[in-house]
Amino acid sequence: MWSSRLAFILAASGSAVGLGNIWKFPYITGENGGGAFVIVYLLCIALIGIPIMIAEVMIGRRGERSPINTMRMLAQRDGLSQRWSWIGWTGIVCSFLILSFYSVIGGWALSYTGHAVSGVFSGASADDIGAMFGGLLSDPWTLLLWHSVFMVLVIVIVAGGIRSGMEKAINILMPLLFLLLLVMVGYALNSGEFMQGFNFLFQPDFSKLSTEGVLTALGHAFFTLSLGMGVMMAYGSYLPKKVSIVKTAVTVSIVDTAVALLAGLAIFPLVFANGLEAGAGPGLIFQTLPLAFGQMTGGVLFGSLFFALLVVAAVTSAISLLEPVVEWLEEQKGISRLSGALIGGISIWLLGMMTILSFNEWANFFPLEFIPAFEGKTVFDLLDYVTANLLMPLGGLFIAIFAGWFMSKQAVKNQLGLGEGAAYQSFMFVLKFITPIAVATVFIYNLS
Numbered sequence: 001m002w003s004s005r006l007a008f009i010l011a012a013s014g015s016a017v018g019l020g021n022i023w024k025f026p027y028i029t030g031e032n033g034g035g036a037f038v039i040v041y042l043l044c045i046a047l048i049g050i051p052i053m054i055a056e057v058m059i060g061r062r063g064e065r066s067p068i069n070t071m072r073m074l075a076q077r078d079g080l081s082q083r084w085s086w087i088g089w090t091g092i093v094c095s096f097l098i099l100s101f102y103s104v105i106g107g108w109a110l111s112y113t114g115h116a117v118s119g120v121f122s123g124a125s126a127d128d129i130g131a132m133f134g135g136l137l138s139d140p141w142t143l144l145l146w147h148s149v150f151m152v153l154v155i156v157i158v159a160g161g162i163r164s165g166m167e168k169a170i171n172i173l174m175p176l177l178f179l180l181l182l183v184m185v186g187y188a189l190n191s192g193e194f195m196q197g198f199n200f201l202f203q204p205d206f207s208k209l210s211t212e213g214v215l216t217a218l219g220h221a222f223f224t225l226s227l228g229m230g231v232m233m234a235y236g237s238y239l240p241k242k243v244s245i246v247k248t249a250v251t252v253s254i255v256d257t258a259v260a261l262l263a264g265l266a267i268f269p270l271v272f273a274n275g276l277e278a279g280a281g282p283g284l285i286f287q288t289l290p291l292a293f294g295q296m297t298g299g300v301l302f303g304s305l306f307f308a309l310l311v312v313a314a315v316t317s318a319i320s321l322l323e324p325v326v327e328w329l330e331e332q333k334g335i336s337r338l339s340g341a342l343i344g345g346i347s348i349w350l351l352g353m354m355t356i357l358s359f360n361e362w363a364n365f366f367p368l369e370f371i372p373a374f375e376g377k378t379v380f381d382l383l384d385y386v387t388a389n390l391l392m393p394l395g396g397l398f399i400a401i402f403a404g405w406f407m408s409k410q411a412v413k414n415q416l417g418l419g420e421g422a423a424y425q426s427f428m429f430v431l432k433f434i435t436p437i438a439v440a441t442v443f444i445y446n447l448s
């Protein structure tokens with residue numbers, strides 16, 4: 001059991017806050033034209049993400065088991081089909097696929113920590129920094145080295161069961177990351193095209209937003225909050241009965257959103273000040289932030305700290321991705337934690353090679369291009385799309401339907417602790433109708 005509400009918030013934020021906020025949010029915002037995308041993303045957080053997080057934590061706390069067994073047990077208790085346990089299964093598959101590319105990007109952050117410490121950013125031009133990133137991507141062996149270091153870190157932590165020790169460190173490191181982001185926003189205010197960056201983020205131009213952009217915004221709401229795959233359900237199983245699920249879920253979501261918006265405010269003013277491309281893709285932060293670190297006073301210190309903390313944030317999210325895979329291997333295959341961590345971790349490490357090659361040898365290999373939605377997508381693009389845009393929202397849709405329509409009403413009331421008044425009624429209305437209809441609508445528009 002978590003000792004307090006704060007312990008749960010820190011643990012859940014450790015999973016939520018990661019590369020999704022600092023690496024993915026800025027680059028997909030850039031690719032999808034800015035403001036309109038951000039508004040849709042924020043709406044998805046509020047109307048879909050928060051209700052689903054509440055539903056997941058509530059199911060987890062009632063089940064008090066791993067996601068697969070929780071779903072199995074609750075379905076049985078309420079006289080429902082055992083098929084509900086599929087939610088747990090797809091969650092395991094999703095964790096496996098996500099970690100395979102997450103670790104490669106975590107490797108980029110490791111490599112950039114090294115660069116920052118060595119001082120190579122000092123005085124470098126936008127071209128130099130661009131060439132540095134291009135050099136990293138074109139070299140599969142270096143990518144493999146850092147991907148391996150990242151996976152070893154994650155495997156050691158999960159195998160050693162030293163999460164609790166880590167969580168103590170997180171209590172200090174996460175706020176520090178937040179502070180450093182504020183420093184970067186301050187730098188952008190002084191030396192970047194701040195207003196241009198601000199307007200890019202917050203001034204909507206809906207003509208720039210495609211249907212696929214809406215799906216990307218929806219998918220990112222799931223990805224960034226670690227939803228739809230049982231991760232929050234697992235955390236919920238440790239939450240003490242007296243803690244308010246609604247308040248904690250809202251807090252975690254606000255923290256996560258604040259980190260993403262700060263990252264955007266730090267990066268886009270630099271993009272415009274240096275004549276870079278907002279839609280540059282996955283390399284966006286690695287091509288902009290080093291410029292700032294190379295120019296600001298104390299840049300070596302700030303840069304090293306920043307990338308190191310980004311690695312820490314990525315590792316804590318990665319732990320929450322490997323954990324369910326190991327737990328499943330332990331439960332189903334009856335093997336030890338160490339073997340589970342090794343077998344799961346090494347398989348994921350191997351799959352990661354596909355992402356590494358997607359940035360060089362396989363950069364023009366689009367394996368599923370006969371399917372219109374997958375045209376021009378590399379293996380990395382596909383892994384990202386299938387997990388964030390398809391599997392996670394689908395898992396979330398079923399979680400919302402389960403909690404809103406099928407789970408015992410009395411149990412829901414007890415878990416929520418909102419009484420039976422207006423607060424409870426309006427929350428249930430959102431969970432039963434708004435959330436599922438919104439997810440289904442975005443899906444239907446994209447498939448048709």
Ligand code: PHE
Pocket residue numbers: 015016017018019020021098223224225226227231317318320321
């Ligand atoms: N939420 C994490 C991030 O934003 C990624 C993640 C997704 C972690 C799914 C766990 C489960 O970086």
Ligand code: NA
Pocket residue numbers: 015016017018020021223224225226256
């Ligand atoms: Na996140």
